[in-house]
Amino acid sequence: MAKVAANNGEKGEKYHRILAAAQKIFAQNGFHNSKVAQIAKEANVADGTIYLYFHNKDDILISLFEDRMRMLIDVLRKELATIDSLADKIRAVIRLHFRLLREDPDLIEIITIELRQSTMFMKEYQNQQFRSYLQVLGDLLKEGKDQGLIRQDVSPGLMKRALFGMMDEISLLFVLSHKQNKYSIENVSEELSEFFLRGIWHDASELP
Amino acid sequence: MAKVAANNGEKGEKYHRILAAAQKIFAQNGFHNSKVAQIAKEANVADGTIYLYFHNKDDILISLFEDRMRMLIDVLRKELATIDSLADKIRAVIRLHFRLLREDPDLIEIITIELRQSTMFMKEYQNQQFRSYLQVLGDLLKEGKDQGLIRQDVSPGLMKRALFGMMDEISLLFVLSHKQNKYSIENVSEELSEFFLRGIWHDASELP
DNA sequence: AGATTGTGAATGACCATTCATTCATTTTTT
DNA sequence: AAAAAATGAATGAATGGTCATTCACAATCT
Numbered sequence: 001m002a003k004v005a006a007n008n009g010e011k012g013e014k015y016h017r018i019l020a021a022a023q024k025i026f027a028q029n030g031f032h033n034s035k036v037a038q039i040a041k042e043a044n045v046a047d048g049t050i051y052l053y054f055h056n057k058d059d060i061l062i063s064l065f066e067d068r069m070r071m072l073i074d075v076l077r078k079e080l081a082t083i084d085s086l087a088d089k090i091r092a093v094i095r096l097h098f099r100l101l102r103e104d105p106d107l108i109e110i111i112t113i114e115l116r117q118s119t120m121f122m123k124e125y126q127n128q129q130f131r132s133y134l135q136v137l138g139d140l141l142k143e144g145k146d147q148g149l150i151r152q153d154v155s156p157g158l159m160k161r162a163l164f165g166m167m168d169e170i171s172l173l174f175v176l177s178h179k180q181n182k183y184s185i186e187n188v189s190e191e192l193s194e195f196f197l198r199g200i201w202h203d204a205s206e207l208p
Numbered sequence: 209m210a211k212v213a214a215n216n217g218e219k220g221e222k223y224h225r226i227l228a229a230a231q232k233i234f235a236q237n238g239f240h241n242s243k244v245a246q247i248a249k250e251a252n253v254a255d256g257t258i259y260l261y262f263h264n265k266d267d268i269l270i271s272l273f274e275d276r277m278r279m280l281i282d283v284l285r286k287e288l289a290t291i292d293s294l295a296d297k298i299r300a301v302i303r304l305h306f307r308l309l310r311e312d313p314d315l316i317e318i319i320t321i322e323l324r325q326s327t328m329f330m331k332e333y334q335n336q337q338f339r340s341y342l343q344v345l346g347d348l349l350k351e352g353k354d355q356g357l358i359r360q361d362v363s364p365g366l367m368k369r370a371l372f373g374m375m376d377e378i379s380l381l382f383v384l385s386h387k388q389n390k391y392s393i394e395n396v397s398e399e400l401s402e403f404f405l406r407g408i409w410h411d412a413s414e415l416p
Numbered sequence: 417a418g419a420t421t422g423t424g425a426a427t428g429a430c431c432a433t434t435c436a437t438t439c440a441t442t443t444t445t446t
Numbered sequence: 447a448a449a450a451a452a453t454g455a456a457t458g459a460a461t462g463g464t465c466a467t468t469c470a471c472a473a474t475c476t
Binding site: 243244245255256259264265 | 464465466467468469
């Protein structure tokens with residue numbers, strides 16, 4: 001008993017080491033082609049040890065996903081709190097997504113590929129964190145509508161997904177082409193922001 | 209050898225029966241959780257027979273995907289040929305995608321879920337048909353830029369993917385929520401079209 | 417009859433998961 | 447404070463179940 005873990009998010013360091021290993025291996029091979037033994041090796045841990053921290057292979061993926069999404073939402077919320085203009089907030093959402101693509105491509109690869117790959121069984125687990133992330137986007141849009149900045153015939157529930165879909169698909173482009181891409185991440189982020197804002201804005205000529 | 213098949217696309221009817229069965233089973237369970245034996249049963253064919261028509265399980269998915277994409281592109285090209293206005297062409301692209309979602313949800317489920325699920329190994333197979341589909345979208349955007357209808361700082365190569373990503377993600381919403389959705393497919397198609405056109409259009413107030 | 421097409425039981429590779437065992441560390445006893 | 451006992455985290459070899467794939471045989475054509 002005793003130490004309930006000190007450093008990280010409450011769960012002990014071996015737990016997090018395994019998650020980090022899983023992130024790498026899953027991003028590399030996809031969930032179904034990743035062997036638990038590989039993850040164990042990457043984490044410098046015996047095969048069996050993994051089962052002290054996770055119920056089974058699926059549980060690793062789910063935990064990984066939830067953990068990372070929690071972080072993402074956290075960072076996002078903090079960044080948004082420092083920005084006033086709604087348009088700039090939306091730009092920040094997009095910029096963050098693509099900044100992550102640069103700083104932690106494995107994470108984006110997990111979101112982009114594994115989220116779908118496991119959607120079928122994630123359905124059961126409801127995937128609460130992902131919902132929260134979409135929620136943040138939806139709230140921004142709602143706010144914009146209320147302020148009259150965004151057109152009244154925009155559905156936040158739809159457009160939050162449209163936005164995620166765009167970012168996700170374009171991330172995939174980068175992830176798969178392994179950086180040998182003719183677009184720079186900065187330009188992409190910029191172009192997407194302006195496109196999205198124009199699409200929803202009440203009067204595009206008034207876009208700050 | 210002998211008969212190269214008469215009725216359908218060149219390949220013989222058992223071939224197509226297996227593909228149809230695979231479409232259903234894959235949509236139902238996802239690629240990795242679908243058993244070859246299930247597909248055989250659904251197609252009223254012996255397990256071994258499948259291997260007379262396909263090299264292996266992966267080959268079934270790839271063939272299915274290529275075959276269906278070919279159809280989709282075909283229909284799309286024909287529809288576009290009957291339309292003059294560029295804006296209406298883009299609307300037609302979106303409408304077709306969502307019409308399919310209604311008429312052949314299994315197909316959209318395959319595109320939406322399995323495309324990602326198998327991206328890793330589809331990379332090797334280059335996925336020619338999917339590229340062609342994107343190509344069609346890209347050409348439309350290019351055309352619009354040349355005509356000055358679309359803003360000059362829009363990148364067709366990027367926006368074709370953004371468009372696909374949007375449609376794909378929102379299809380996923382429908383596929384997963386199994387129709388119990390508060391949005392109607394028609395409204396979604398309509399709202400997305402207007403959003404997308406405004407996003408890229410040179411002067412949104414001049415949108416036909 | 418020879419060729420082609422189809423069958424489905426049998427095979428064997430693969431891999432998630434288990435569990436008997438080890439051993440460092442902590443607790444209790446003397 | 448040293449010795450003895452208890453603990454439970456960690457290990458990794460062994461297990462067992464699951465399928466994709468094969469192939470010897472059968473049916474059907476030409």
